[in-house]
Amino acid sequence: MQRAAPAPALGDAVAHQTETFAEGLRLDCGTLLRPLKVAYRTYGRLNESRSNAILICHALTGDQYVAERHPVTGKPGWWEIMVGPGRPIDTNRFFVICANVLGGCMGSSGPPSEMTDAEGRPQGRPWGTAFPPVTIRDMVRAQAMLIERLGIPKLFSVIGGSMGGMQVLEWAALFPGRVFSAIPIATAAWHSAQNIAFHEIGRQAIHADPNFHGGEYWRHGTIPARGLAVARMTAHITYLSEQALARKFGRRLRTGPMLTFDNDLFEVESYLQHQGSTFVQRFDANSYLTITRAMDFFDLAAEHGGSLGEAFRATPVRFCVISFSSDWLFPTAMSREIVRALNAAAANVSFVEITSDKGHDAFLLDEPDLFRTVSGFLKGAAERWSRG
Amino acid sequence: MADGEPNLRSGRPLSDRLDLRLIAEMVEPRSRVLDIGCGDGALLDILVHERGVDGRGIEIDMREVAAAVAQGLAVIHADADTDLAFYPDAAFDYVILSRTLQATERPREVLAQMLRIGRRAIVSFPNFGHWRVRLALVTTGRMPRTPALDRPWYDTPNIHLCTISDFFDLCAMDGYVVERWLGVDDQGKRTPWRRNRRLANLFAEQGLFLLRRR
Numbered sequence: 001m002q003r004a005a006p007a008p009a010l011g012d013a014v015a016h017q018t019e020t021f022a023e024g025l026r027l028d029c030g031t032l033l034r035p036l037k038v039a040y041r042t043y044g045r046l047n048e049s050r051s052n053a054i055l056i057c058h059a060l061t062g063d064q065y066v067a068e069r070h071p072v073t074g075k076p077g078w079w080e081i082m083v084g085p086g087r088p089i090d091t092n093r094f095f096v097i098c099a100n101v102l103g104g105c106m107g108s109s110g111p112p113s114e115m116t117d118a119e120g121r122p123q124g125r126p127w128g129t130a131f132p133p134v135t136i137r138d139m140v141r142a143q144a145m146l147i148e149r150l151g152i153p154k155l156f157s158v159i160g161g162s163m164g165g166m167q168v169l170e171w172a173a174l175f176p177g178r179v180f181s182a183i184p185i186a187t188a189a190w191h192s193a194q195n196i197a198f199h200e201i202g203r204q205a206i207h208a209d210p211n212f213h214g215g216e217y218w219r220h221g222t223i224p225a226r227g228l229a230v231a232r233m234t235a236h237i238t239y240l241s242e243q244a245l246a247r248k249f250g251r252r253l254r255t256g257p258m259l260t261f262d263n264d265l266f267e268v269e270s271y272l273q274h275q276g277s278t279f280v281q282r283f284d285a286n287s288y289l290t291i292t293r294a295m296d297f298f299d300l301a302a303e304h305g306g307s308l309g310e311a312f313r314a315t316p317v318r319f320c321v322i323s324f325s326s327d328w329l330f331p332t333a334m335s336r337e338i339v340r341a342l343n344a345a346a347a348n349v350s351f352v353e354i355t356s357d358k359g360h361d362a363f364l365l366d367e368p369d370l371f372r373t374v375s376g377f378l379k380g381a382a383e384r385w386s387r388g
Numbered sequence: 389m390a391d392g393e394p395n396l397r398s399g400r401p402l403s404d405r406l407d408l409r410l411i412a413e414m415v416e417p418r419s420r421v422l423d424i425g426c427g428d429g430a431l432l433d434i435l436v437h438e439r440g441v442d443g444r445g446i447e448i449d450m451r452e453v454a455a456a457v458a459q460g461l462a463v464i465h466a467d468a469d470t471d472l473a474f475y476p477d478a479a480f481d482y483v484i485l486s487r488t489l490q491a492t493e494r495p496r497e498v499l500a501q502m503l504r505i506g507r508r509a510i511v512s513f514p515n516f517g518h519w520r521v522r523l524a525l526v527t528t529g530r531m532p533r534t535p536a537l538d539r540p541w542y543d544t545p546n547i548h549l550c551t552i553s554d555f556f557d558l559c560a561m562d563g564y565v566v567e568r569w570l571g572v573d574d575q576g577k578r579t580p581w582r583r584n585r586r587l588a589n590l591f592a593e594q595g596l597f598l599l600r601r602r
Contacts, residue, residue, distance in 0.1 A: 345476075346476055350462045376459055381460070
């Protein structure tokens with residue numbers, strides 16, 4: 001595993017497509033973040049009635065490069081299998097928008113972006129750990145400003161998995177009049193204690209890295225690569241299922257069956273190490289800390305007096321909730337809680353638990369039932385939307 | 389569900405479900421409807437596209453749920469025995485239970501929930517009082533197999549079978565008004581005995597009821 005990679009240059013190594021909001025955004029923590037920058041990508045064309053826009057919300061370590069080659073890694077977009085011409089989210093029909101989340105590291109305001117003072121004046125250094133804590137709701141507010149800037153009065157749909165699903169729920173709760181339909185996938189209305197615990201392991205690994213320097217690694221020209229890689233490795237296990245790991249690697253050894261303490265004895269070890277080391281090339285440690293915290297804070301029921309049903313009271317939004325049978329990070333029971341709350345609110349809701357042995361990651365993989373569900377739901381919603 | 393594939397509940401092809409037409413005729417256009425045990429959404433599809441209904445469905449079989457949602461219908465994977473409690477009072481104009489009552493754990497509670505969350509309930513069920521059922525039990529001494537009840541006893545989802553007369557009794561006991569009722573044959577056609585309870589109980593293969601609270 002690599003020890004210390006060169007520090008990324010304020011996250012500006014790639015020229016991202018960005019909108020800047022000089023007025024800034026008042027965060028849930030009270031801080032006015034000024035200016036606010038939101039980096040994003042769009043696919044397809046906005047129709048004349050501005051009624052075919054779909055916002056895609058990415059997961060913890062995703063970004064706006066949903067359906068095109070990633071500018072840093074050169075790999076295909078993270079949801080190319082779902083988004084594109086003729087795909088379930090068909091860019092021949094829909095205008096697809098994906099924004100880098102607030103607190104991220106791919107061009108939106110976040111720890112690696114340049115720090116500003118209360119008047120919005122640049123400070124010539126990255127925010128780093130001084131970046132204010134953000135919430136899922138803050139992320140959604142930032143996206144809403146982008147959507148307004150793009151001249152879209154109402155989104156046809158908001159779609160996302162995992163943390164993206166949290167944003168989808170928050171969109172529906174916060175802006176019910178600006179969303180026609182919502183597809184929260186493999187997600188929950190609050191982050192469970194178990195999930196917070198896993199995040200804490202990742203954060204501790206980052207903090208323990210000698211290259212972390214209390215979050216001021218940018219001053220030292222280092223990055224806490226080992227800590228960030230360990231965080232990613234731990235998280236990655238939670239994204240998979242026992243069956244998926246067993247099928248992929250079993251107990252296969254890389255070398256002969258020798259009892260040693262060498263690295264990479266089992267294939268699964270080297271796989272995880274590869275996952276960790278490629279991750280540090282494209283992700284910022286302070287962003288990881290900021291965003292995992294935002295997920296941990298998330299509790300939509302608490303935002304509405306402890307009642308999830310209250311969050312969706314009299315909602316006009318059409319929902320399609322999707323879970324996966326082998327997802328133990330965001331298990332079906334969590335989706336069922338959302339569905340029950342939506343039923344209590346007499347909302348229009350579809351709910352499918354897709355049978356898959358691929359764990360939480362199933363939402364990113366080739367799952368024909370997922371594609372059928374998403375495209376079928378969008379088709380039904382489009383029929384309804386056109387009837388007015 | 390693909391053409392010709394059997395309906396999981398009845399074991400017969402969907403195209404035979406003419407009783408769905410009779411149910412659809414009972415529903416006011418543009419009302420709010422919940423279809424419990426909606427299968428792949430055959431009835432919802434009729435209601436939504438021909439009667440402009442705001443239709444929702446509940447189905448316990450995940451394959452059928454996926455098929456219905458893929459058709460653009462609002463269907464959730466849920467269990468009628470446990471999940472109706474989460475709906476608010478009078479959320480729907482009609483709550484429909486077609487050929488499913490006999491497969492529920494607690495049919496009486498399900499019916500009570502239906503008439504709590506809906507202003508009206510539409511229920512259809514296979515009539516265990518049909519003469520062929522009676523005759524089969526008497527002559528063979530074995531659990532009857534009929535077109536409406538075509539699974540062997542060890543492999544049937546039907547656990548609470550009743551007759552049309554039994555159902556009238558339950559409605560009277562629990563205070564439901566029978567606004568309309570029909571005896572239906574296995575093809576889902578109205579039978580000529582629909583005016584007479586005793587004859588319907590003997591000759592109808594299914595009962596179809598429109599209920600409301602007293």
